[in-house]
Amino acid sequence: MNLNLKLSAVALALVITSGSAIAQVKKKPAVAAKNKPAAAQVATKGNLLPVDDQVIIGKLPNGLTYYIRKNVEPKNKAELYLVNKAGSVLETDDQQGLAHFTEHMAFNGTRDFPKNQMVDYLQKSGVKFGADLNAYTSFNETVYQLPIPSDTVKIFENGFKILANWAGYVSFDPSEIDKERGVVLEEERLRGKNAQERLQLQTLPVLLNNSRYALRLPIGKEDILKNFKPETIKSFYHDWYRPDLQAVIAVGDFDPKRVEELIKQDFSQLQNPAGEKPRTKYTVPPTPGTAVKIATDKEFPYTLAQIVVKHPGAPTKTTTDYMQQIREQLFNQMLNARLGELLQKPNPPFLYGRSSYGDFIGEQDAFTSIAVSKPGELEAAVKAVVAETERARKFGFTLTELERAKQDALVGIGNAYKERDKTRSVNFVREYQQNFLTGEAIPGIEFEYNFYVNNIGKITLAEMNALAGKFISDQNRVVIVEGPDKDKDKLPDEKTILQWIASAGQNITAYVDNVSSDPLMSKLPDGSAVTNEVKDEAIGTTTLTLGNGVKVVLKPTEFRNDQILINGYSFGGTSLASDDDFTSANLAAPIVSSSGIAQFNQGQLDKKLAGKNVNISPYISDYAQGINGNSSPADFETAMQLVYLYFTQPRKDKDIWQSQIDQTRSLLANRGLDPVNVFQDTVSAVLSNHNFRSMVTTIDRLNKATLDKAYSFYKSRFANASGFTFTLVGNFNVETIKPFLIHYLGALPSTNSNENYKNLEIHPPAGIINTTVNKGVGEKSSVQLVFSGDYDYNDANNLQMDALEEVLNIKLIERLREQESGVYAPGVRASYHKIPGGRYTITIYFGCAPENVDKLINATIEEIGKIKQNGAQPTDIQKFVAKEARSTQEQLKENFFWTSYLASSLQNKENPDQILSHVSSLEQVTVQSTKDAANKYLSGKNYIKLVLMPEKTEKK
Known part of the structure; x- marks a missing residue:
């Protein structure tokens, strides 16, 4: 169970510290199942998007909505969800936190499943609490998820009884409430009581203009959670858990007609309360001009600025809306590609920079720019991020940039289309959930794919170049600066940060799109023949041995239509590096994988691969080195070319080296401010018996690392392919791809030396x-x-x-x-x-x-x-x-x-x-x-x- 704030603009701190955030780009309606190809649609204003005919949508007399879809991925399983248009924004002053507490109580006793019987019953059926069985509470909704087997009739049918119990029959046993108080408070402690929470409490009132959202964070208030009376939470449940605000979503491997019967059987008895309260839609009122908030915390290890320009928002319902959504997707991709290129400079202007337009909150969209700076360099970071948007506004994008973005967009929608009969049920659930909550259209992948193919070419450069001017404004704008307490005196005041933003990009010039027309490879390598072939009929694999000693294990599957996974390894890794050279060796693979290959720098390589469904990266771990990646069947040869080039022509890029060293040094500077980092660094030290190889690197070791040593170590690890074994799994025919394996993998360098890893005995100490x-x-x-x-x-x-x-x-x-x-x-x-x-x-x-x-x-x-x-x-x-x-x-x-x-x-x-x-x-x-x-x-x-x-x- 988790609290879902859905606040893209304040998620950056979470991006850096926990690796998770809510994406800000509007989601396309998700993929749908196989259907007859839809006719091409013209983007005419007012044309409502159709509803995918593979989903059954109905409404019971009591107002409950249901969505039913048969889908066999995965087989013998169903995703059952209960969606409530009831979240923390509806709480009264004395109910703060009780929307989320209600969610907890649904697992602690209902009419048909007293106390912990529901969780116990489901665990015996193979459903894991927390990982499978779960729920979340946000401002506007509470959602319960129940993945359940569909091949056992009683278990499957009881799933709908469980959803109905959540919907209307939660017990709220006073003794269970008192037991759960501590659990909810511990959830608040786990997610909060840290720098992020303390900064959020300072910034949200400004960001959300003291609206209802700023006053109703889902976790609530501690004193209420500790002391509320059962009648108070029962009142929230009575008012807002009602069928006219609820939807049942069922997607899975089942008979849709039987599911519809079960929904009618289990949910028709639910009743709306007499004199029901109106379900108010809350918004965030616009703010004239710009509001600025400077916030610091003792334990916050980063310095950052966020610029949020809020705009009226609405769900995608018409073809006109959908065309605009595609434009926004292209705009975000092109702008952030430019920001990404700045990180490839020897002295990048920021640690992290991103700008994008998308969903915000309270029926708003927002154009959000985020800059995380190196210590003491916030001005450079802010100006660099803002300048790229200003460059796009003044000079526009180039035609080559737009064409690449269109190609990538078509690859994305094409992937979904090709996998339309292999789409997992949970993807449909998320789509229908948004349709119920916001009215977001659900046209299905057939319509979406054809719409993209027939309309994306109509998007002009002039239309794209107009977007930056539309998104940028000094009205309804919020600027937030956050940093550690110790740097408070170095942070700008309100006047200064606004001056930085206003002056950014004053001397900019038009963007130059640095592309190369050279092919990845001009000549097909000779390779080496297959010297041995062994089949394992039991698991369906074929093992080839090539003339240079490379082994390839092939497992053709039909699990995905457009996917081939590629993995290659041999033993050695950084265990073979001396202590003095370890830091350089440890940086070798990240540096090379960010430097491009052959004559292409990373920016040129990324552009070269635009429109291709392929991703290949080298790695060097403690005890092995290898290649990880994937491709579509159509781009498999490109994948093999990349593998070959990472072995034979790795690129040595001084700018990338200096950039990564600079970034790492900056991240280490304030690492010790965060208690979580300090604790984890101690854990790493103790569990490795204080072996420096398993601990966070030091500035001193970083300063002694060199590009020459890193590059030399990389080349030595990939100089001998005779010890490599590759595994390929996916949609391919062994005989069809065999020539590519012979020519590319068979041409990898081989010294026939027998290398192995060293056991350095790095493990927890005894005692x-x-x-x-x-x-x-x-x-x-x-x-x-x-x-x-x-x-x-x-x-x-x-x-x-x-x-x-x-x-x-x-x-x-x-x-x-x-x-x-x-x-x-x-x-x-x-x-x-x-x-x-x-x-x-x-x-x-x-x-x-x-x-x-x-x-x-x-x-x-x-x-x-x-x-x-x-x-x-x-x-x-x-x-x-x-x-x-x-x-x-x-x-x-x-x-x-x-x-x-x-x-x-x-x-x-x-x-x-x-x-x-x-x-x-x-x-x-x-x-x-x-x-x-x-x-x-x-x-x-x-x-x-x-x-x-x-x-x-x-x-x-």
Whole structure:
């Protein structure tokens, strides 16, 4: 369960610190299933977009809307969603946080599933709580998701009963409410009580103009969450969980007519309340001129500026709307391609820069520019980002830029069209959800593809060049500057930041599109012939050995229509670099993969590949080097050319080297301000026994690294392909692609030397270690408990380790979350490997209040003790087996699984056929086997306790 704020303009801090954000570009209506080709549509004003005829849309007499679609990806599974037009924006003053709390209570007892029976029932059916069974609350909606098997009639039909229970029959048992208070408060602690939250509280009132949205963050207020009476939350549920504000979405492998019957059967009895409240639509009122907010925090490690120009927004409903949406997509792509090129300069003007137009909030769109600067260089960052928009406004785009953007857009829509019969059910659900919530059109991929093909060529350069002027304005504009407290004196005041923005781009010139007309390769390599061919009929693979020693494992599939996944590896990696050269070696692959190839720099290469569905990158890990990538069948030869060139003509780019070193140095400067970074750096140090190779690099080591050493190490790692094994999985015919393998992979350089990795013995130290980090001003702690040791890597042991991990997850959710109400999301991660030596690590992690650390650690150790003494409970084993069987059956139909699995089997010298007996082997997990595994792997002989606590304050 999560809080979804959908605030693109304030998401940057999250982009940098957690790797996630809400995309700001408007989403195209998602893909639809196979249908007859639609007629070409002309973009005439007022033409309503059609409704995809593959979806059944209906409404019950009580007002509940439903969407039903048959879809067989994945097979024997259905996605059932309950969507409520009820979120935090509807809360009264004394209900703040109760929209989200209501979501929690839906999993803690309903009419037909008292207390925790619903979660328990679904887990036994193979549905995992949190990963599968989940929900989210936002300003305007609360959405429940239930992926459920459709091949067992009772389980499937009960899925609709569960949705109906959420919709109208949540119990709100007072004792369950009191238990859940702690869980919700811990969710707030986990996601908040940090620099991002504190800055958000300063900036949102300005960004959202003190509107209802600024006053109704979904998490609510702590004092209300701690003290509200059951009647208050029941009142919210009574007022807003009602059928005329609800939709049921069902997409999956089922009979649509039977599903419609089930919806009518389970939801027709729901009633709207008498004298129902009107569902107000809240907006963010425009602000004359520009509002500026400067905000700082002690723990914020970046300096950034955001410029948000708000515009009236509306869902895409007509062909005119859709044409404009395509223009916006092209505009965003071209503008950000230019910003990306600035990062390829030897001294980039920013750490991160982006500008785009798209959805905002409160029936608004926004043109948002974001610049993250190096320490002390905010002016340069802001001016560089703003100048690119100004350059587009003054001089426009070039015809070559527009053509490339159109090609890429056609590739994107073409991919969706080619995969129209392989689209996963959840993609349709998201589309129908937006249709219900906002009225966004759902024309289906047939219409969309034909519309693109027939209309994108009509978009002119003049139309695109007019957009920058439309998006840029000094009205209804908000400028936000954020930075660390220690740099407060260096930040601009309101007058200065506005001067920077106004003066940016004063001396700019027109953009020059640096393209090359040279082919990637002018001559086809001779290659080498196939010297051996072995087929494995059981799993459908063919293994070729080429004359230069390269091995290629091929698995043709029909899981995707337009995808071939490519992976190649050989042993060695940075383990072969000396300690003095390690930092240079560790940078080698990132530098080369960002530098282009042969005579093409990275910008030229990106432009050369426009309109192609291909992505190839080299990598060097601790113990291997290789190639990862993918392509469409049509672009497979281009993929092979790129692989060949990354081996034979890697590019040495001084500008890219200097750029990356400069960026890394800047990121390290304030890293120590963030408590999470400090804690994770300590974790890395302790678990590697303070081996510098596994720790964050230092400025001193960075300064000693050189491009010559990095480039030389890269070339040495890719000088001998005779030890390489490639795995190719996807839609291809072995005989058809064999000539490409012979000519390109068969031509890779070979010295026939036999290289291997070095075991550097980097692993957690033996014994018992306790480490506490005191960092952070928020009342927030993190805990990691690590058990480790030697490991006999084999299929039987791996199965028992996986079972132990899941059983521990189940027990710690029950104990730490449900019983103790002390955490939100405890987790267990069991990892084990054969390379470079047999080792295992089991890590238990959770966040909590500082005063509860010892109590929750003791509870964890107690639960481990129960498994060591008695083994797992049979019902928990049943849950693991059900989940593992379901997930295995799904994975066997996925290209990504097979690519990873085949490579892993080869590296570990395992028989890949054993995956076919994995489900039947699950019977080997018993009460006794889990007891044995717990005593073996959780003995406590090697036990590391790592705790993050807030900074100690001196008592006055």
